[in-house]
Amino acid sequence: MASQEKKRNITWKEIKKQKVLIIWSAIIVAYGVIFCYLPLGGWIMAFQNYKPKDGLLHSAFVGLDKFKQLFSDDTFIQVIRNTLAMGVINLIVTFIAAIVFAILLNEVKSNGGKKTVQTISYLPHFLSWIIVTGILHDALSSSGIINELLLKFHILDQPLNFFAYPQFFWPIVAFANVWKETGWNAIIYLSAITAIDPSLYEAANMDGAGRWARIRYVTLPGIKPTIMILLLMNVGNVLNAGFEIQYLLGNGLVKSVSETIDIYVLKWGISQNDFAIGTAAGIFKSFVSIVLIVIANQIAKKNGEERLF
């Protein structure tokens, strides 16, 4: 009892001492509650026959009806497929591109050349998706550079409108992601490579290892932890990678492969004013993301990488 009393005394003293910190924390938490946690209350809409005039409090509850409606909509199934497919393709392709680029750039001997290439490689990351999609439209248009090259090398007989064919959409999106982010994503691998102990390379040289052997047995194992952490961190984002470019590049002809969950939510929720369906789709997306994160975290723990959370 006495010790408890003492402990509380210290706490009160501490509180007094930390008054400033606590006041600021309270303000920050109030902000967080309003802007980050209050919208979670809106999830109730997904279980209601939400009518704006009745509001959250007076709309009738319909249980899981909205989710049933959602999953009986073929478009929604299509949209899930598109989101997952593009998310996974982009994740894999951008990952490999960044690692390969970092390793090859590291093999460049001239320091000036290395720096120049690296500086140029960041550039696309700073451009907005609006600009990138504009550039893609120019490059892939019927009079664009790609068609011109394909015609010149007689791969095509006449210009092809790449945006009119569904089979080109996913590769175009993947390429755009690679173009935009390879240099940026490589930064972290390059810094991981510079952290590798140089004596490992010396030892490899002594053993007569060639360039390929050095990459395979020293560089790659050296950056493996970084690769694993980043891969796991990005798994939870797979479903988040599907909005801007798909929205900007999509058109009526490729709708069946270009629309993602976020576009579906925007279409139903904001344009059609069906808040309940839009919210239900959003909840589904959050749910899948969290499941993916938990799975990734389990895998990380199994492999002894406990840095994820």
Next chain:
Amino acid sequence: MEKKKENNKIKTSVWDKVFVVCNTLFMVLFVIITLYPVLNTLAISFNDGTDALRGGIYLWPRKWTLQNYSTVLQRQNLITGAYITVARTVLGTLLALAANAVLAFIVSRKDFLFKRELSLFWVITMYVNGGMIPTFLLYRGLHLTNSFWVYVIPGMFSAFNMLVIRTYMAGIPDSLEESAQLDGAGYTTIFLKIISPLCKPVYATVALFVAVGQWNSWFDAMLYNRMSSNLTTLQYELMKLLSSVTNQSASAEAMKNAAGTVTPTSVRAAATILTMLPIVCLYPFLQRYFVTGLTIGGVKE
């Protein structure tokens, strides 16, 4: 035996040369693919619009003109967009930096009673959010739609930026804070006079991340301020230009006659160049900041 080894050496050095040549070619190709589209847009922006429709413009304009730029600079919506974009970038960056710095400072005080709870409170927001519709309804309820403040207030705090600053602050020796406390300094003084000056590099990193995000965002302008043309942003106007180009490529002929030598494509090229100009000019000088920032952020915790 000796000979075989010699042979091997020659073989590897030949392979080595092949590799160096291929690698150099690859890097050159990489640079071309990265830069060509940007330089091509630059060339088109300085080329006569009607002439550009004939195609065949690569890295250099065929028929020089400044008319595309003068057309852009005369468009009221683009000027308004530029003002709003500059305002949101400056104000948004300052507010976000101040907010995340204070938050990071609080959660990195080792003796702070609620540091774990406060950290967790923000880390959760990285993984769970209400989604587009509830957020939209909230902002509408708070009268943030059709308002400038929707650009700067809701995104002020970010768990990621907080973690980046916190990681950096954790590397500052405690003894500095302790000796200041002995001199009677409160937390406010410690934050402003001792910790913040040491955090300049990480502040620059976070400011850069936020500023680029602010400069490039368009979706919030479309979603929340679609009805207020006086709150439009540069990127949103650029997006409207893009969709007008793709939808009207058939009626480009009509535009051509109406507007003389300026076409939607050439105007968009000029607007694109003006929009990317500030970032392209600045980023090479800020390189070391975002490289350190990414390395801190990537390792997290």
